[in-house]
Amino acid sequence: xxxxxxxxxxxxxxxxxxxxxxxxxxxxxxxxxxxxxxxxxxxxxxxxxxxxxxxxxxxxxxxxxxxxxxxxxxxxxxxxxxxxxxxxxxxxxxxxxxxxxxxxxxxxxxxxxxxxxxxxxxxxxxxxxxxxxxxxxxxxxxxxxxxxxxxxxxxxxxxxxxxxxxxxxxxxxxxxxxxxxxxxxxxxxxxxxxxxxxxxxxxxxxxxxxxxxxxxxxxxxxxxxxxxxxxxxxxxxxxxxxxxxx
Amino acid sequence: xxxxxxxxxxxxxxxxxxxxxxxxxxxxxxxxxxxxxxxxxxxxxxxxxxxxxxxxxxxxxxxxxxxxxxxxxxxxxxxxxxxxxxxxxxxxxxxxxxxxxxxxxxxxxxxxxxxxxxxxxxxxxxxxxxxxxxxxxxxxxxxxxxxxxxxxxxxxxxxxxxxxxxxxxxxxxxxxxxxxxxxxxxxxxxxxxxxxxxxxxxxxxxxxxxxxxxxxxxxxxxxxxxxxxxxxxxxxxxxxxxxxxxxxxxxxxxxxxxxxx
Numbered sequence: 253x254x255x256x257x258x259x260x261x262x263x264x265x266x267x268x269x270x271x272x273x274x275x276x277x278x279x280x281x282x283x284x285x286x287x288x289x290x291x292x293x294x295x296x297x298x299x300x301x302x303x304x305x306x307x308x309x310x311x312x313x314x315x316x317x318x319x320x321x322x323x324x325x326x327x328x329x330x331x332x333x334x335x336x337x338x339x340x341x342x343x344x345x346x347x348x349x350x351x352x353x354x355x356x357x358x359x360x361x362x363x364x365x366x367x368x369x370x371x372x373x374x375x376x377x378x379x380x381x382x383x384x385x386x387x388x389x390x391x392x393x394x395x396x397x398x399x400x401x402x403x404x405x406x407x408x409x410x411x412x413x414x415x416x417x418x419x420x421x422x423x424x425x426x427x428x429x430x431x432x433x434x435x436x437x438x439x440x441x442x443x444x445x446x447x448x449x450x451x452x453x454x455x456x457x458x459x460x461x462x463x464x465x466x467x468x469x470x471x472x473x474x475x476x477x478x479x480x481x482x483x484x485x486x487x488x489x490x491x492x493x494x495x496x497x498x
Numbered sequence: 499x500x501x502x503x504x505x506x507x508x509x510x511x512x513x514x515x516x517x518x519x520x521x522x523x524x525x526x527x528x529x530x531x532x533x534x535x536x537x538x539x540x541x542x543x544x545x546x547x548x549x550x551x552x553x554x555x556x557x558x559x560x561x562x563x564x565x566x567x568x569x570x571x572x573x574x575x576x577x578x579x580x581x582x583x584x585x586x587x588x589x590x591x592x593x594x595x596x597x598x599x600x601x602x603x604x605x606x607x608x609x610x611x612x613x614x615x616x617x618x619x620x621x622x623x624x625x626x627x628x629x630x631x632x633x634x635x636x637x638x639x640x641x642x643x644x645x646x647x648x649x650x651x652x653x654x655x656x657x658x659x660x661x662x663x664x665x666x667x668x669x670x671x672x673x674x675x676x677x678x679x680x681x682x683x684x685x686x687x688x689x690x691x692x693x694x695x696x697x698x699x700x701x702x703x704x705x706x707x708x709x710x711x712x713x714x715x716x717x718x719x720x721x722x723x724x725x726x727x728x729x730x731x732x733x734x735x736x737x738x739x740x741x742x743x744x745x746x747x748x749x750x751x752x753x754x755x756x757x758x759x
Contacts, residue, residue, distance in 0.1 A: 275502035276567030279509030283539040361698035401709020429541040
């Protein structure tokens with residue numbers, strides 16, 4: 253059997269995986285703070301010794317997430333923040349600290365500041381608790397202030413959000429969609445990171461780019477299928493040449 | 499089957515839900531005391547198909563892995579409890595809270611519900627009730643022969659009976675309630691909310707004190723839905739739905755090519 257079919261199959265299989273990555277990016281086109289996945293391909297020489305160097309299989313990989321910022325979407329909520337420029341917000345997960353750009357928070361019944369998916373928001377000195385009957389505001393430097401509704405002149409500084417800014421190359425998206433440092437260490441708080449409150453950062457998925465990628469991947473897939481068909485025709489011609497009846 | 503079909507499906511599902519939320523907001527653009535809702539999205543789990551750092555030989559390892567995301571979902575709908583416009587109606591029983599707080603309403607089953615809709619009426623027994631006939635709590639009884647009724651900013655209700663302006667009768671006090679986490683309240687329709695473990699227990703007090711908003715007679719609070727914003731959300735959701743349906747079509751065409759091979 254011609255080994256062409258294995259090479260073409262590796263191409264088709266990997267366009268399928270790439271299509272899944274693109275579909276995931278498109279599905280998250282409105283997810284706050286979402287970072288698009290970058291798909292890339294790598295050649296792996298087909299085993300076969302000398303003389304077979306013309307053939308290589310393709311291996312799909314997710315190189316990294318695109319870390320460019322998304323647009324700011326105003327929501328008018330006190331507890332929505334977006335990061336200006338570079339930086340990350342810190343949340344607690346069962347496997348330690350993780351970082352996110354999704355700054356839409358909520359308060360639970362005990363006053364604890366959490367994300368909508370229930371992870372506790374990490375401050376520079378631990379979780380942040382808003383006292384009862386207080387309104388929380390978040391300053392551009394991440395300072396969380398609680399204003400007593402009964403006496404608006406009475407303000408309490410609850411703490412400061414842990415804002416970090418490790419180098420982009422260090423950041424890696426985990427299986428839960430949150431980011432962590434590649435070396436597994438927790439990042440140091442960076443006093444230079446600035447926030448904008450009253451809104452969230454949108455997804456950075458460029459839908460036009462993703463659509464074009466999707467169409468080109470589809471065409472790529474079609475070409476691999478065409479190769480498989482051609483291989484089949486070649487093999488049929490070869491077997492008819494060898495046939496005793498012809 | 500191909501992953502992208504299901505991933506795109508989650509996107510279409512989420513956007514359809516988003517349209518539901520937006521259309522509910524638009525439908526309630528004229529509802530007294532309605533608070534707009536917003537859907538919050540989250541990316542789903544990622545599948546690890548090839549671990550970064552996995553060994554490719556005794557000396558070498560993979561420089562980057564292969565992670566494939568499985569789509570998106572709606573994690574929460576969050577109600578924005580900002581005060582709507584206070585609209586002057588001149589109705590003597592139209593009340594609006596300017597600031598924080600909810601009116602307490604006694605449901606027929608004995609539990610207390612909370613509302614921002616202050617368009618009250620009087621029933622056949624002279625009790626102040628909501629448009630659905632549920633009593634305001636604590637109950638306020640309007641005396642027979644009342645010619646005018648006044649609600650003070652602090653919730654004190656007084657009535658002038660039989661045109662005797664010199665001796666107004668105090669008939670009760672309205673108390674309002676606040677919650678530490680108002681978005682945690684459960685909506686039950688009819689402009690009513692119920693306390694949940696997420697909202698925390700109500701703090702009841704006199705309007706106009708301790709951060710509670712003052713009561714304004716002759717006003718109703720309109721919905722805080724911003725029609726422009728909702729329309730933009732609707733367009734965004736529609737386009738995102740289209741993008742995901744395009745992903746389904748593309749995947750389908752790939753599968754068709756495959757089956758025609």
